[in-house]
Amino acid sequence: MSDFNFEDHSHRRYNPFTGDWLQVSPHRGKRPWQGQEEDTSEAPKPAYDEKCYLCPGNTRINGEKNPDYTGAYVFQNDFGALTEDIPNGELSEGEFFKAKSERGTCKVICFSPRHDLTIPELDVQAITKVVELWKAEYRELGSKDFINHVQIFENKGSVMGCSNPHPHGQIWAQESIPVEPAKKQVKFGDYYQKYGRSMVLDYVYEELKKGERILFENDYFVGLVPFWAVWPFEAMIAPKTHIASLADMDEGQMAALADAYRQLAIMYDNVFKVSFPYSAGIHQAPTDGQNHPEWDLHMVFYPPLLRSATVKKFMVGYEMLANPQRDITAESAVKILKSQPKEHYKAGK
Amino acid sequence: MSDFNFEDHSHRRYNPFTGDWLQVSPHRGKRPWQGQEEDTSEAPKPAYDEKCYLCPGNTRINGEKNPDYTGAYVFQNDFGALTEDIPNGELSEGEFFKAKSERGTCKVICFSPRHDLTIPELDVQAITKVVELWKAEYRELGSKDFINHVQIFENKGSVMGCSNPHPHGQIWAQESIPVEPAKKQVKFGDYYQKYGRSMVLDYVYEELKKGERILFENDYFVGLVPFWAVWPFEAMIAPKTHIASLADMDEGQMAALADAYRQLAIMYDNVFKVSFPYSAGIHQAPTDGQNHPEWDLHMVFYPPLLRSATVKKFMVGYEMLANPQRDITAESAVKILKSQPKEHYKAGK
Ligand SMILES: O=P(O)(O)O[C@H]1O[C@H](CO)[C@@H](O)[C@H](O)[C@H]1O
Ligand SMILES: O=P(O)(O)O[C@H]1O[C@H](CO)[C@@H](O)[C@H](O)[C@H]1O
Numbered sequence: 001m002s003d004f005n006f007e008d009h010s011h012r013r014y015n016p017f018t019g020d021w022l023q024v025s026p027h028r029g030k031r032p033w034q035g036q037e038e039d040t041s042e043a044p045k046p047a048y049d050e051k052c053y054l055c056p057g058n059t060r061i062n063g064e065k066n067p068d069y070t071g072a073y074v075f076q077n078d079f080g081a082l083t084e085d086i087p088n089g090e091l092s093e094g095e096f097f098k099a100k101s102e103r104g105t106c107k108v109i110c111f112s113p114r115h116d117l118t119i120p121e122l123d124v125q126a127i128t129k130v131v132e133l134w135k136a137e138y139r140e141l142g143s144k145d146f147i148n149h150v151q152i153f154e155n156k157g158s159v160m161g162c163s164n165p166h167p168h169g170q171i172w173a174q175e176s177i178p179v180e181p182a183k184k185q186v187k188f189g190d191y192y193q194k195y196g197r198s199m200v201l202d203y204v205y206e207e208l209k210k211g212e213r214i215l216f217e218n219d220y221f222v223g224l225v226p227f228w229a230v231w232p233f234e235a236m237i238a239p240k241t242h243i244a245s246l247a248d249m250d251e252g253q254m255a256a257l258a259d260a261y262r263q264l265a266i267m268y269d270n271v272f273k274v275s276f277p278y279s280a281g282i283h284q285a286p287t288d289g290q291n292h293p294e295w296d297l298h299m300v301f302y303p304p305l306l307r308s309a310t311v312k313k314f315m316v317g318y319e320m321l322a323n324p325q326r327d328i329t330a331e332s333a334v335k336i337l338k339s340q341p342k343e344h345y346k347a348g349k
Numbered sequence: 350m351s352d353f354n355f356e357d358h359s360h361r362r363y364n365p366f367t368g369d370w371l372q373v374s375p376h377r378g379k380r381p382w383q384g385q386e387e388d389t390s391e392a393p394k395p396a397y398d399e400k401c402y403l404c405p406g407n408t409r410i411n412g413e414k415n416p417d418y419t420g421a422y423v424f425q426n427d428f429g430a431l432t433e434d435i436p437n438g439e440l441s442e443g444e445f446f447k448a449k450s451e452r453g454t455c456k457v458i459c460f461s462p463r464h465d466l467t468i469p470e471l472d473v474q475a476i477t478k479v480v481e482l483w484k485a486e487y488r489e490l491g492s493k494d495f496i497n498h499v500q501i502f503e504n505k506g507s508v509m510g511c512s513n514p515h516p517h518g519q520i521w522a523q524e525s526i527p528v529e530p531a532k533k534q535v536k537f538g539d540y541y542q543k544y545g546r547s548m549v550l551d552y553v554y555e556e557l558k559k560g561e562r563i564l565f566e567n568d569y570f571v572g573l574v575p576f577w578a579v580w581p582f583e584a585m586i587a588p589k590t591h592i593a594s595l596a597d598m599d600e601g602q603m604a605a606l607a608d609a610y611r612q613l614a615i616m617y618d619n620v621f622k623v624s625f626p627y628s629a630g631i632h633q634a635p636t637d638g639q640n641h642p643e644w645d646l647h648m649v650f651y652p653p654l655l656r657s658a659t660v661k662k663f664m665v666g667y668e669m670l671a672n673p674q675r676d677i678t679a680e681s682a683v684k685i686l687k688s689q690p691k692e693h694y695k696a697g698k
Contacts (some may be wrong), residue, residue: 004438004450010431011438012525014447020528023451025430029636036507081361081667081674089353089360095540096552097576098363101353102372118605153666158385161663170666176361178672179369227446281670302669310658317502317519318430320651321630323527325430334686 006329013293015228016191016201018183022228023325026332037310038159042275045165054166056113071129073110074137074171080106080307082174103146104174108314109133111167118156118167118275120265120344130169134282135246135254139225141173142247142287149177149286152246157277159304159312179284184283185295192294200296201246213334216263220256223264225337229330232313233271233337235264238298245297261299263342268303270340278303314334355678364577365540366548367532371577372674375681383556386659387508391624394465394514403515405462420478422459423486423520429455430565431523449640452495453523458482460516465514467505467624469614469693476607479518482602483631484595490522491596491636498526498635501595506626508653510663526635533632534644541643549645553587562683565612572613574686578679580651581662581684582620584613587647594646610648612691618651619689627652 004011006026013022053060056068062078089101111130112122138150154169155162158277171296171307177185177263191199205215207224215223215235220243225235237260243249268276280301285292304312317324353360355375356425362371402409405417411427431453438450451529461471468476487499503518504511526534540548541584556562564572564584569592574584586609592598598606619624629650634641653661655676 004436006438006448007433009438010451010453011448012451016444021525023430023527024448027432028428028430036510079377081372081377081676083376086358087353089355089358091355094546094555095365096555098365099355099360099373099576101358101360104359121427126431149671150673151667154669155663155666161385161665170673172667178372178667180669180671197442206443206445227448279666279669281666295698300670304551314504316510317504317628317630318500318521318527319634320628320648321502322498322500322521322528322529327430 007331013228016203017187017226017228018180019187020183021323022106022145023323024328024329025325026329038312039083039310047114047116049115052115052166054108054110054164054168054222055115061303063284069110069113071314072112073132074107074133077106077108077170080104080172082172089302100176102175104172105141105147106173107137107141107171109137109169109171111169115166117270118265119154119261120269121346122262124255124259124262127262128255129257131246131249132255132260134171135249137171138246138284138287141171142245144173146175147173148288149174149181150284151178151281153279153281155279156273160279162277173287177288181283181286185286188294198242198294200238200295200298201240201242204240208240212331215267215334215337216260218256218259218263220253221260223260225330225334227330229333230324230326231304232306232326232328233268233276233301233303233333234330235301235337236298237261237264237301239296240345242293243297244292244295245287246282257299264301266342266344267337267340268301270345271336272305272309273345274305274309276305277304350544356680358385359493362577364575365552366536366575366577367529368536370580370672372672374674374676375678375679377676395641396463396465398464398515401464401513401515403457403459403513403517404464413601418459418462418589420475421461426457426519429453429521431455431521431569437695446588446686449525450603451524453521454496455473455522456486456520458486458492458518458520459516464515467614468503469618470695471611473604473608473611476611477604480598480603480607480610482594483556484519484598486657487633487636487695488596490520491594493522495524496522498523498530499633500527500530500630502628502630504628506624507630508626510645511626522636523667526637530632530635534635537643546569547591547645549647550589550591550628561680564616564683564684564686565609566610567605567608569602572609574591574679574683579673579679580653581655581675582617582625582652582682583679584650585647585684586610586613586650588645591642592646593641593644594636595631598646606648613650615691615693616686616689619694620685621654621658622694623654623658625652625654 010025059065091099141150150173152171188199213225277303282299284297285295306313359374408414440448500524501520537548562574630646633646634644654664
């Protein structure tokens with residue numbers, strides 16, 4: 001029998017940020033597909049759409065009118081999953097029935113007035129405006145007494161459940177620390193306890209030394225595919241110096257994050273020459289009034305496409321019931337992503 | 350301010366089987382949808398399709414020919430994510446790079462020779478054949494030295510990533526206990542330690558007492574929507590007497606499980622008068638050679654449809670990055686499911 005190697009043989013990898021394991025099945029790319037294909041016919045979008053709830057000057061479903069905004073623009077989500085004005089309530093009955101009211105607030109951030117331009121098509125300056133707005137919101141929401149966690153994220157593309165095609169992201173801020181960040185909180189805390197250093201930074205420097213999973217670098221950030229990436233082209237943007245949260249970021253760092261966000265989004269679009277769908281967002285220090293030296297902000301990207309613009313990875317059956325599973329290795333994904341041109345495939349067209 | 354109530358106010362619920370929390374946002378059903386709609390045009394399927402890899406007598410992609418099977422039929426997955434014949438390998442480098450080879454095996458179970466009949470359209474006898482085959486496979490695979498966990502599941506419908514429309518399920522058997530069952534292993538173990546009883550059975554009897562989340566009962570099984578259900582119409586089939594695994598089941602119990610599976614699947618199809626997609630599967634005792642008095646087998650169903658045959662719940666953005674979230678409560682889902690006719694909507698057509 002030949003020697004074991006990670007490019008050919010089924011294996012599990014450990015995610016030290018969450019404590020979860022991942023199943024990797026590198027040999028599995030060749031199975032036939034008689035299943036669902038996504039519709040990616042991209043009708044060219046207009047710069048302004050009069051029927052869009054998010055375009056400048058338009059009236060939203062609740063009757064409010066968007067201003068004629070020119071940069072990034074934030075407003076209260078008219079259908080927020082979390083609201084401020086609920087009474088407190090708690091249920092605790094034996095071992096099986098535990099529940100608690102949850103206060104919070106949800107916002108929407110339009111990335112730009114343009115209905116037709118996604119992150120990889122905006123310039124760094126425009127994206128920096130988005131990062132600045134994130135920072136302002138993180139600070140403002142996080143300063144509220146009843147907000148202990150601020151989740152900033154983007155669902156890009158209809159295949160990612162994005163309910164409106166105007167490029168935008170969301171913020172859900174709430175009382176409790178949600179499941180995923182809570183796992184990281186534990187692991188980062190343990191690591192800090194043990195080594196007196198940040199787990200994220202230590203990991204980034206290990207990867208920089210190895211080089212094989214690095215996508216790009218700028219002055220303050222690194223784009224990489226984590227060793228334990230779950231989604232086919234999952235990636236992470238992480239800092240090279242301690243940045244616990246957006247609140248700590250200066251001008252230069254914000255521009256660098258915007259640049260990294262853009263670089264990665266361009267790589268993505270270029271892979272299948274299609275507007276690459278993903279869910280992305282920031283994990284950072286909770287806003288619970290504590291100091292968080294164990295935290296470093298990082299942005300994670302979970303894109304579903306697998307073999308083409310129309311065939312995605314389904315996280316179903318085995319994955320839902322048993323264990324996340326991926327078909328190509330993190331290292332092969334890096335090779336594909338790094339071989340892309342630096343310019344967006346639509347640029348100059 | 351009015352009193353807190355679970356039907357109107359945002360809250361979190363605790364899942365005692367896994368230790369995870371769920372975000373519930375009951376008021377959120379009314380947001381507008383300009384996002385993706387699923388294609389549910391169901392072209393009537395033929396009873397036999399000559400191009401299907403799973404129909405009796407047809408040749409599969411690897412050149413093997415299916416026999417002219419008449420009941421349920423199992424075969425080795427030609428593109429299994431897990432294989433037996435890999436060398437052992439392990440990586441353990443500091444805190445960040447941990448991986449291990451994973452041996453296993455993957456099988457496919459055709460539910461019946463009929464290309465066009467899903468579980469809710471088969472009779473109890475035919476489904477019992479499926480359950481019998483599950484039992485035989487669980488025993489055979491589980492008896493192998495290097496198999497410590499057997500995951501039996503079904504992906505139904507193309508929206509659930511089902512790569513072949515012929516009604517079938519899968520079995521992935523492997524060395525390690527995957528993430529989800531491992532969480533339950535811990536919680537069931539703790540509970541058994543504390544009370545000397547099975548957590549699943551205690552929960553079932555609590556729900557039977559309350560009644561409000563019960564869908565149906567037969568001699569051996571209960572269909573219910575767990576208090577902490579994540580998916581809009583998530584449900585569970587659980588036993589009324591101790592059954593650690595399929596290996597322990599007698600004829601009567603197997604027929605009862607088949608009956609419960611069918612009853613639930615009919616309810617599902619009737620909700621939106623469409624072949625209701627889901628991922629379903631069995632959580633049961635690991636096959637690690639230990640005794641598992643703390644385990645009771647239960648079947649879980651994760652269906653994605655939310656408001657109609659074409660609008661599903663997307664577990665994206667917030668859900669991937671932060672916390673699973675649902676819009677309608679478990680209790681409203683029960684009401685919708687229970688109000689369905691007992692006969693399949695196509696019956697008699
Ligand atoms: O095995 P299939 O039907 O080819 O594939 C389907 O089920 C698997 C197990 O849940 C998943 O890993 C795949 O993503 C899904 O498309
Ligand atoms: O908020 P939207 O865009 O209406 O909805 C989308 O994002 C939310 C947050 O990730 C998800 O809960 C929804 O399932 C998804 O469709």
